[in-house]
Amino acid sequence: MMVRKAIKRETGFAGSGSAGRQIRQQKQQKSKKWKKSLAGIGFLLPGLAGVVYFTLLPYLEVIRRSFQSAVTSEWVGLKNYQEVFGNTAFRMAAWNTIRFTAICIPLLVCLSLVLAVVLQKLKFAKNFLKSSFLIPVAIPAASVVLVWKVLFHSNGLLNVVIQWFGGEGISWMNSNYAFLVLVISYLWKNLGYDMVLWMAGLSGISTEIYEAAHVDGAGEWSCFFKITLPNLKPSLYTISVLSFLNSFKVFREAWLVAGDYPNPSMYLLQHLYNNWFRDLSFDKIAATAVINGAVVFVLILLLRKAWDSNV
Amino acid sequence: MAKLVKGMVYLPLILLAALICFPIFFAISGVVMSNWELKEYLGPVLGGMDGMASWSLFPKSPTLQSLIEVLMDSPQFFVMFWNSIKISLCILAGQTLFGVPAAWGLARFSFPGRNAVLTLYIVLMLMPFQVLMLPQYLVLNGAGLLDTHWAVILPAVFSTFPVFIMYRFFSSIPEEILEAARIDGAGSLRIFLHVGIPLGAAGIVSSGILGFLESWNMIEQPMTFLKTKSLWPLSLFLPEIGLADVGVGFAAAILMLVPALLIFLSGQEYLEQGIAAAALKG
Known part of the structure; x- marks a missing residue:
């Protein structure tokens, strides 16, 4: 105008x-x-x-x-949340899930990085090895239930190996070692996946930097710590987040091998959800879904922030 | 000497590869093993026998008996196999129909709210199923879709992970190509169909392969949303096979493994691209 x-x-x-x-x-x-x-x-x-x-x-x-009663739909404020936090099954499941994530994700991220760096340098059989490591991504969990059952049974093959080395057989599924079964399943399934993620990051680093460093007389190790690691930092965020996402899927193996009520050491939030679902305790599931969703959301934001401030 | 040291790297790598692939060898040798041999090896695990389990990757008298038994005499198996195929294909078709245009819209256009939608998609893609279980149950219940195949198919059709992967591929198409098409007078739809889809084909294939493996392997969703056993996919049927029918168990496991493995072997390159698409910063 x-x-x-x-x-x-x-x-x-x-x-x-x-x-x-x-x-x-x-x-x-x-x-x-x-x-x-x-x-x-x-x-x-x-x-x-x-x-x-x-x-x-x-x-x-x-x-x-999550703020209402499941039966009468009355507003009950934070009652559902109080109930969930007071619930022993929830505390156990939450603790196991946190413990599992805290142990497995750093372990997986580091192992797969080592594997990616080593594999990247190979000249011979590189693709063959890569395929072998990646194959578990394609194997349906249901197809390996039998293998898992035969491996981890107290009379099973893993104990045969342990005894062969002079150790004592372990009751894998009925003791705290059940937690280890989770860890092994998760690593098995995701090692190749994370390795491919790292290799994508590695291939983004230009070879000229390495050549220049070699000319300056830098060794393999200092190249790794001074060039490779800093350049991979952007990949670290996505890889941690994706590993975190995949850590929830380990429930499949756990459920297939041990059913709805496994040894307490491998009882995860996912078991709890399913069991509450069967009892139709929708109010508790609602509160847990909100808590869980919020935790995932905040973790992603925190990781992103930590990552952004470091770049 | 240096060569020898370099060669030594292979030893742990090959061992690790063999260890990781062991379940496949195990399943393959199990499926061609006769029932009595299986019972002999696995007796201590199946129950009724003392001592420890044992195994041989090379059966004494290979036979296809278990495989034939499953293929010929268990109509139940075929129902579940068909259910799995149907569910996976419908999910793939739906993801293509809705996901490809959505990814294109997010990647190549700017409009108010685009960043908000992108953030929403990323957050939802990272939410574990259990967080979304009750919400999806409520919708499906309200729409009267529970205990039908649609209950498993529809939420997966609108999952945001495939959209995100295709978005990454579509974003990497150079703008000049689209601009050239625009100058030639092509409209938005034509550019999408004749330039976008061909140039983003690798992304669509990658997301399709990941999507197939995901839906073929689906356990939580059918377990929660399907009550009628005749609607179940294979992934729920397999664990039901008791250790007593261990031969049948192996045969069914192999038959479930084969399609996934074929897809993996024929599309490994795309699979890797799809995985890597999420890794690079954008």
Whole structure:
């Protein structure tokens, strides 16, 4: 409006002259831009609608329900949360899940990094070895139940090996060693996956840096610590987050091998969810889903922040 | 000397590879083993025998008896196998139909709320199933879809992980190519169909392979949303086979493993690209 008035004052005619043309062009460009973003929304919308309908809206509903009684739908404030936190099964499951993540993720991330660095340097049989490490990604959990059962039975093959080395057989499934079964399953399944992630990061480092360092007389180790590691930092965030995501999937192996009520040392939050689900304790599940969702969300944010401030 | 040291690296690597692949060798040798041999080796685990289990990767008298038994005499197996195929293919089709355009829209257009949607997709993709279990149950219950295959298919169709992978691939297409098409007068839809899809094909294949492996291996979702056993996929049927029918167990395990392994071997390159797509900073 202001511009138009100014034009009018100057020329006496509105919308004519070069200034008017410019405005028309600007308008056209604006509508073109608008059209373009409308097309983008059009592409996105069908998928987004499904996501909103199947996940987002019901999750909000679950947040609401977590403050209500399951039977009468009365508002009960934080009662469900208090109940969940006071529940011994929840505490045990939460503790096991935290312990599992805290032990397994650093272990997996480091092991797979070592493997990726070593494999990257190989000249012979590199692809063959890579495939062998990656294969567990494709193996359905249900296909290896039998193997797991035969391996970890107290009369099973793993104990045969242990006894052969002069050790004493372990009651894998019925003692605290059940936790170790979880760790082994997780490492087995994800080692190759994380290795491929690391190798993607490694291939992004230009070889020129290494050549320059070699010319300067740097050894393999100092190259690794001074060039490789700092350059892999951006990958670390995504790899930790993806490993974290995959750590929840270890429940499959645990459930397939040990059922709904395994040894307490491998009783995870996922077992708890399923057992509460069977009892239809929706109020407790709602509260737990909110807590769990919030923890995952905050962890991702924290990791991202720690990562951003380091770059 | 230096060569020898370098060669020594292979020893632990090959050992580790053999260890990781052991379950496959184990399952393959188990499926061609006769029932009496299986009982002899695994008696101490199956019950009824003292001592320790043993195993041989090379059966004394290889036979296809268990495999034939499953393929010929257990109609139940075929129902479950078909269920698995149907569920996986429907999920793949749905992810392509809804996910590919969504990924394209997110990658190549700017509109208000785009960043918010992208963040939402990433957060949802990182949420474990258990967090979303009750929400999805409520919707499916409300829509009357519980205990039908749709209950397993529909939420997976709208999972955000495949969208994110394809988004990464679509984002890496150079803008100049699209600009050239635009100057030639191609509209948004034409550019998507004739430029975007061909150039992003690797991403679509990668996400398809990851999606297939994921849905083929699905356990939690059918366990929660399907009550009727005849609707179950193979992944729930396998654990039901008792150790008493160990031969049948091996045969069913192998038949479930084969499609996944074939996909893996034929598309390993794409699988790796798909995994790596999430790794690089963007």
